[in-house]
Amino acid sequence: MSRRRRSARSDSSPNYQAKRQELLRTAAEVFREKGFEGATLNDIAERFGTDRASIYYYFASKKELFQALFHDILVDVLDNNxxxxxxxxxxxEDAPEKLRRLVEQQMDSYEKNYPFVYLYIQEDMAQLQLDSMSWGKDMARKTKRFETIVLEVLQQGVDDGTLRSDVSVQLMSKALFGMVNWTHRWLRPGMRKVDAKQSTEAFCTLFLDGARVES
Known part of the structure; x- marks a missing residue:
């Protein structure tokens, strides 16, 4: 099997790559539903319409498959974000408008890259072993950079008087990320009652009505 897998990894044919991407998406859906610990390769194989042995043609283990979701897909997503x-x-633009656009961009990314980004939030990078994988460290660095940008925008708003100064920017940031990131628990593409755009409008109204300085 290991020889077959090594041969497969050098296979750049469209059919192999398409199957591999389809498997990654299927696995992401299973991990999203059951979590890394709860999901099994048998679960993924059944959802994919194959047997467990066929999964090993693409990945050596559940952990390798899980990590590939981040390495192969989310690195590019984070770069774009x-x-x-x-x-x-x-x-x-002023700070409130920048915050609105940042929330809009995040929610749009969550929807376009579902369920991959939500899986990233759900599992909290716990399985990536950031201390031993340079690409995992790079992902953590990119995540930190986005958080820093939000803090910088909040501080800009405090400094120019458009946002209130009696609440720390760190606390405002946690409130904003908590509201946006919690959507991984309930938001699904195609929901009839609420979508990413409606969520963005609601979140920005709720957050900015509380954070903006009254004129």
Missing amino acids: IAVAEEIIGSD
């Missing part, structure tokens, strides 16, 4: 966030913070 950071690029957009850097553009937002560099704009001439």
Whole structure:
């Protein structure tokens, strides 16, 4: 099996790559529903419509499959999110508008990259062994950069008087991320009653009505 897997890894054919991506998406859905600890390769194989032995053609273990979800997919997602966030913070807009755009960008990313980003939040990077994998450390660094951008925008708002100064920017940041990231527990693409756009509007109204300085 290991020889077969090594051969498969060098296979760049469209069919192999398409199957591998399909398997990753299927696995993400199973991990999303059952968590890393609760999900098994048998669960993933059954959902994928194959047997457990066929999974080993692509990945050596459940952990390797799980880590591939982040390494193969989410690194690019985080890069794009950071690029957009850097553009937002560099704009001439006021802090409340920058915050609105940052929330909009995050919610849009969650929806477009479902369930991968939500899985990233749900599992809290616990299985990535950041101390031993350079790409995992890079992902943590990118996540930290996005959080720093939000803090910088909040501080800008406090400094220019558009946001209240009696609440620390750290606490405001935690409140904002808590509200946005908690959507991993309930928001699904295609929901009839609420979608990412409606959530963005509601979150921004609730947060900014409390954080903005009254004129």
